[in-house]
Amino acid sequence: MPKVTFMPQNLTREAPVGKSIMELADEAGADISFSCRVGVCNTCIVRIVSGMENLEPPLEQEKLTLEAFGAAPNERLACMCKIKGDVVVETKR
Secondary structure (H helix, E strand, C coil), X not given: CCEEEEECCCEEEECCCCXXXXXXXXXXXXXXXXXXXXXXXXXXXXXXXXXXXXXXXXXXXXXXXXXXXXXXXXEEECCCCEECCCEEEECCC
16 A cells, blocks of 8 residues: 655555545644645645655646646645555645
């Protein structure tokens, strides 16, 4: 099962393939800000430290939001990106 590590908390949890980073953060108690949970507000943006290749590619809504807010190439919306392998995530809080 894939492992996701949340930094700076250094909190690691196993996650079933297909779960979003936000869903896992909720279960694990990782501190990620959120508002809409549907990929339009940019509040839950996280930096992918490693394992970008282990996330599902962004859907159109996530791409539009990331582009609109000028996100870096290594940033994703925690509510939208789905896990398919090991990932290290840095939260903004």
